[in-house]
Amino acid sequence: MPESYLFSTVAAKLRKFREDNPGVEVIRMDIGDVTLPIPSAALIAMHKAVDDMADKSSFHGYGPEQGYDFLRKAVAENDYASRGVQITPEEIFISDGAKSDLGNLGDIYSKDSVIAVADPGYPVYVDANVIDGRGGELINGKWSNFVYLEGNERNGFKPEPPAQHADVIFLCSPSNPTGSAFTRNELKAWIDYALDNSALIIYDSAYCAYITDSDIPHSIYEIEGARKCAIEVRSFSKTAGFTGLRCGYTVVPTELTGLDEKGREVSLRKLWLRRQTTKFNGASYIIQRGAEALYSPEGKLEVKQNVDYYLANARLIRQTMSKAGFTVFGGENSPYIWVKSPSGESSWDLFEKLLREVNISCTPGVGFGDAGEGYIRLTGFNSTANTELAMKRIIAFFNK
Ligand code: MLT
Numbered sequence: 354m355p356e357s358y359l360f361s362t363v364a365a366k367l368r369k370f371r372e373d374n375p376g377v378e379v380i381r382m383d384i385g386d387v388t389l390p391i392p393s394a395a396l397i398a399m400h401k402a403v404d405d406m407a408d409k410s411s412f413h414g415y416g417p418e419q420g421y422d423f424l425r426k427a428v429a430e431n432d433y434a435s436r437g438v439q440i441t442p443e444e445i446f447i448s449d450g451a452k453s454d455l456g457n458l459g460d461i462y463s464k465d466s467v468i469a470v471a472d473p474g475y476p477v478y479v480d481a482n483v484i485d486g487r488g489g490e491l492i493n494g495k496w497s498n499f500v501y502l503e504g505n506e507r508n509g510f511k512p513e514p515p516a517q518h519a520d521v522i523f524l525c526s527p528s529n530p531t532g533s534a535f536t537r538n539e540l541k542a543w544i545d546y547a548l549d550n551s552a553l554i555i556y557d558s559a560y561c562a563y564i565t566d567s568d569i570p571h572s573i574y575e576i577e578g579a580r581k582c583a584i585e586v587r588s589f590s591k592t593a594g595f596t597g598l599r600c601g602y603t604v605v606p607t608e609l610t611g612l613d614e615k616g617r618e619v620s621l622r623k624l625w626l627r628r629q630t631t632k633f634n635g636a637s638y639i640i641q642r643g644a645e646a647l648y649s650p651e652g653k654l655e656v657k658q659n660v661d662y663y664l665a666n667a668r669l670i671r672q673t674m675s676k677a678g679f680t681v682f683g684g685e686n687s688p689y690i691w692v693k694s695p696s697g698e699s700s701w702d703l704f705e706k707l708l709r710e711v712n713i714s715c716t717p718g719v720g721f722g723d724a725g726e727g728y729i730r731l732t733g734f735n736s737t738a739n740t741e742l743a744m745k746r747i748i749a750f751f752n753k
Pocket of ligand 1: 385
């Protein structure tokens with residue numbers, strides 16, 4: 354497989370540029386890393402949790418591998434029951450983040466599962482399955498065993514179910530990197546496909562807090578049939594600034610089953626529990642207390658303020674890039690803006706141009722898959738001041 358992970362390659366190029374050009378201020382709009390500090394509700398809860406660790410009566414050693422009940426209950430009530438979705442705390446597995454879970458889930462499906470991935474898509478879906486040995490051969494940038502689900506302007510970067518069979522399908526909505534989001538009907542088509550094909554959908558909804566449109570479901574479980582075919586993965590990173598703290602969760606419904614090599618039905622929830630109890634010792638108590646506090650009234654308000662702040666940045670980027678003559682997608686139910694290169698330049702050429710001449714770093718679209726060639730991704734996660742400065746530079750450069 355290619356030697357370096359997409360975001361490491363971008364970071365290395367940026368480092369080199371900075372070394373060669375000391376004093377040039379590059380504005381980062383590449384990796385989706387947040388810039389606002391964690392909400393004060395989480396901070397207060399974590400300070401208290403640190404104190405708990407210093408007292409014999411409230412000290413916590415190894416926690417439950419699947420997460421503390423206090424957080425699993427808070428998730429079930431606030432992220433699901435409040436939207437009319439019944440998910441029990443036992444179906445929720447707290448982890449050290451969505452990225453780990455998306456990769457680790459490969460431990461519970463077979464080595465010869467046919468994997469379908471959105472192209473463009475978050476590179477972890479492809480890379481983790483290649484590491485697990487499911488890729489086959491890399492031929493002209495594509496792995497021979499994978500089914501690529503092309504997102505393009507025709508389908509609004511929302512791939513439809515394929516004609517071929519797939520066993521495990523990775524979907525992300527709102528999408529990283531394009532910002533597109535499935536409607537209820539579009540998601541229903543995927544659930545029908547999964548049920549007809551005895552396939553598993555791994556649904557990455559790390560960005561659901563950015564949904565503003567009422568027709569876009571926040572959870573795949575809002576759609577009938579999903580409990581029988583889907584695992585949902587979520588994160589506290591992009592909503593509460595937990596990128597450096599690490600906490601997320603995965604939902605595996607009790608109805609969800611697979612078949613073992615003898616054709617016997619196996620509960621995926623039990624398999625995932627077995628996997629987690631074997632290879633994971635749980636997210637830290639302190640961090641889980643911080644995550645729990647995000648569901649307090651103050652925490653909810655602060656999370657909403659953070660999300661609104663990044664959405665306002667995304668809106669500004671979307672508007673400015675359009676004004677500067679680019680065709681843009683996303684940035685409405687998502688912190689990501691997907692930008693088409695105006696004169697047919699490759700993604701990496703546009704990346705270099707923005708870096709060298711406008712001093713903005715972006716993520717080249719082709720890094721998310723072949724179908725991303727000719728696009729770049731910008732993020733609304735920088736500060737508003739930096740976003741405004743970056744957009745002034747864009748206007749000055751492209752409207753000259
Ligand atoms: C991204 O930029 O796509 C994300 O930050 C990567 C991640 O969440 O791991």
